[in-house]
Amino acid sequence: MAEAHQAVAFQFTITPEGIDLQLSYQALNQIYLSGVRSWKKRVSRIRNRLIKGVYPASPSSWLFVVIAILATMYMRSDPSMGLIAKIQQHLPLSLHVSLSAQGQTMVSALVFSTLLWLSLILTLRFCLKLLLSYHQWMFEQHGRVSNTTKVWVTLLRLLSSRKPMLYSYQTSLPHLPVPAIKDTLSRHLESVRPLLNDVEFERMTELSQLFENSLGNRLQRYLKLKALWATNYVSDWWEEYVYLRGRGPIMVNSNYYGMDFLYVTPTPLQAARAGNTITALLLYRRKLNREELKPSFVPGTVIPLCAAQCERMFNTTRTPGEETDVIQHWQDSEFVAVYHKGRFFRLWVYHAGRLLSPREIEYQVQRILEDSSPSQPGEEKLGALTAGDRVPWAQTRKKFFSSGVNKRSLDIIERAAFFVTLDDEEQGMRGDDPEGNLDRYAKSLLHGKCYDRWFDKSFSIVIYKNGKNGLNAEHSWADAPTIAHLWEYTLATDAFQLGYIEDGHCKGDVDRSLPYPQRLFWDIPSEVEVQVQRSLSVAQALADTVDCYIFPFREFGKGRIKKLRVSPDAFIQISLQLAYFRDRGGFCLTYEASMTRLFREGRTETVRSCSNESSDFVKALEGGESADQCRRLFRLASEKHQNLYRMAMTGAGIDRHLFCLYVVSKYLGVESSFLKEVLSEPWRLSTSQTPVQQMELFDLKNNPDYISLGGGFGPVADDGYGVSYIIVGEDLINFHVSSKNSCSETDSHRFGAKISQALKDIMTVLSSDPKTSSSSRATEQRQSKKLL
Known part of the structure; x- marks a missing residue:
């Protein structure tokens, strides 16, 4: 075949006269050019390592430090307070022989300048890491920023003013903290309360307390030891045990x-x-x-x-x-x-x-x-x-x-x-x-x-x-x-x-x-x-x-939701709770993926979207409570959801901590009935938002038809739903719903219709508030004046 001949760089034939060697110069030239490209990439990688290795400083700052030290010495002042002289005393003997006294002083000054420069870099990086460890900004109310956060933003902007490369921040990102076991267990009990009756909840409380007072603290000590040693105490175990050790098909699952x-x-x-x-x-x-x-x-x-x-x-x-x-x-x-x-x-x-x-x-x-x-x-x-x-x-x-x-x-x-x-x-x-x-x-x-x-x-x-x-x-x-x-x-x-x-x-x-x-x-x-x-x-x-059902929801989008002073994600998640309640007649353990990439090598954490507050709202709406009462409960549910999301992002989630405690228990060969039960609970509603990260690439004003559909995934539980959604622009939300035909109780199209109706019903309730409506009209009038 033609391609096989192209792949041969040289051929030789043994004849009575000797060896007849035939070189393909075209093939050899391809090999040469491929090698040049490879070496260019290696040089580029070395250069990038140097640039990101000294961030937030720059390689050129070394020259500035050297010139500053030499200039100070030229003015007959010793900025090193005697360190340059000590460095000179400890120079190799060969340098003492080959260099003059002035040359030795120059080399010592260069060594001191380099050490000073590296010290400054480490100090700046440590300061940047401290700044990135501050997460209180996320919990402050919109429009009410504290003085501490204002100072923090200013310092962060100063330290990261240089244009960073892709990996420049990696070594400055903080490590994921291990939450206190008492806090995690308390948050877990709160998350399962709407799913359990009084007897079941009392039993779960007893299991939780028994775990905390016996095995829990022992497992926690091992986990804290790992967190001191490893870059991220979750990610390697999450990759291995959740993904790589799965023996079933990865297709769909x-x-x-x-x-x-x-x-x-x-x-x-x-x-x-x-x-x-x-x-x-x-x-x-x-x-x-x-x-x-x-x-x-x-x-x-x-x-x-x-x-x-x-x-x-x-x-x-x-x-x-x-x-x-x-x-x-x-x-x-x-x-x-x-x-x-x-x-x-x-x-x-x-x-x-x-x-x-x-x-x-x-x-x-x-x-x-x-x-x-x-x-x-x-x-x-x-x-x-x-x-x-x-x-x-x-x-x-x-x-x-x-x-x-x-x-x-x-x-x-x-x-x-x-x-x-x-x-x-x-x-x-x-x-x-x-x-x-x-x-x-x-x-x-x-x-x-x-x-x-x-x-x-x-x-x-x-x-x-x-x-x-x-x-x-x-x-x-x-x-x-x-x-x-x-x-x-x-x-x-x-x-x-x-x-x-x-x-x-x-x-x-x-x-x-x-x-x-x-x-x-x-x-x-x-x-x-x-x-x-x-x-x-x-x-x-x-x-x-x-069973897959994909539908664009065009009734409204994040533009109208934000006018109601509500988080679009919270609005959608509470709508999903309402839709599931109408579909199955109850509530279920709900998984919403949240990222933990504020920390080094962070991946995801679970937001348990089914909360006491969201279930109270759904029950009130379905029970025919007044619109005022429903709006009040919705606000509480929305604030709760946003708080849960913030806690998950800042390392105070529930599920990754419990998962790692379970892994430690397996390594130690001990059994925990509490951990075994918690980790076997099915996620019958698994949800995820696909973020639009580069809206500047899409000109929806001049090209409104170039709208992304987003993506989706299969259901996590055989009797559950997988729901992925992407908020595109101001007026469109695309949904991807999946389930399994093998379960007679689920139907993707039916659930999709209930999602649409839930979104519209909640919007109707919130829009009936006179205060919100007047505020929305005032906002629209201000925007129209700006356009004029």
Whole structure:
């Protein structure tokens, strides 16, 4: 094949006259250029380490300190108070011999200046860490900022005035604190009160007190010891025990998806959309490698968030093991893995040391689409191994993919920058059944055909036949906000920066001498084919039971909610409680994901959204209480929810602390009936908000149709719901609801309808308040005057 010949750098033939050596200078030149690119990246990494290593100072500040010290010495003053002379006395003998007295003094001054400079850096970094450990600002009422917080903001701005790189703040972020065990147990009892009757609550209280007075303090001591030693006392155990040690399918149960624009498909050409999407992702990777991405901050503040999750975004895969999986990450990869109609390809995205243009990537993708070669025996459904149970996949991988052609092909997939599926279906909100097609679009991204995605990759891109796209992300290496940041950049860069020409093709020129994409070859024995079918059966049964409902809520958005002086997230969460009560006739343990990235290597914490206050409001509304009473109870519920969210963000949550105490108990070989019961409680309502982090990339005023659909995930409990939502602009909220058909008590469409009705009912109650209505009208009048 042509691509095989291109890969050969030299050939030799043994003849009677000797050895006939034939060099391919073109191939050698490619190797040389690839090496140059690799060395440039190494130099860039060293430079970045130096710059971020001295933050909040700068490398040039060293020269300033040296000049200041030398200038002071020139004025016959000793700024070191005798230290320079002592350093001079302890210089190596060779320097005493080779340098004059003045030269020795100069070297000693340089050593002292460097030590002084490093001391100043450590002092500044320590001060910045102290400032970032202050979280009281989050609990202050809007418009009533204390003097302490004002001083804190001023100092923080001064210390972080230099333009930071992506990882500049990492060493200055505080460590996640271990809450007092008494506080955690008290908050846990408060969170389960609306779910238990008096007898059940009394029993839980007794279990909690027994745990605190016996085993709890012993486990707490071990946990505090870990917190002193480890960067983050939660994250490594959370990654290992919640994700990597799971032995069931990661498809649906762990992986999640992200969608394309709701109303717009920038081009109907599959290859062109692939060209721009792949290019945008690689441009993001370039910014990531060079650390040119801006650090993420708490919205509207100068408070940085941990960026550690970005490190394993590309060139990463989850490899299966019999007891636990392992995340493997490679520094670089110059190709992506592509799947199309049962065949796997390696698509090189660099040529002659440069990134291919979008038009060239489109050209290469079109070659794959036009390739009529059949799939090899056992190749078409090979990806089902990543969709089924983990132990059979680990055993099959070890036995049949650890050597030979299978290992080489598997290595290419696992080392690829990311995985691309060229899907032969059309998806999106289209045709005579736009709502139904939107649901099928979500299911396609969540599980596809159960064999046409590589679920182990950090993320896989899906490009559909009609130009629609989307992604499927593996969960263990990072949480949704990290991949959402990447996807926002990709969609915006594809549509607004790279763009397309009039006929839908990518912009740019094509080098038609590019080598063909490389087919991957396999030797699949019958035992592997049998296991592929078993894994496919498991995955297909799981996929068939997933019920998805995606709907845009257009009645109102955060603009109208904020006019009522209510947190949009609290408004939605309380609406979900009302919807669930109407759907199931009661309350349930509710999971809302909150981030703990204010701390180094922080991931998530749980906000237990079902509170005494929210349940009181729901009961009052459903019980026909007066509007005034309902509004009062709603305000209390909203304030409670916001407080719970703040506490989770600042390390005072419940669930991660209890989880780590449970892990310690397992290591010590002791049993706790309290921890066992708490951690076995099902999350029948699992919710998450997809944050919009880069609204500046989207001009919704001039391009109102370019609205993101966000993404979603499967239900956590077999008899529960998964609800993801994204607040887009001022007037739209997109919801993703999932459940399982195998449970007769759940129905995603029914629950989605109840969510919509709950949102409208609560808005009606709050809008009927004369004080709020007049305040909203006054705000609207002020805004209209500004516009005039």
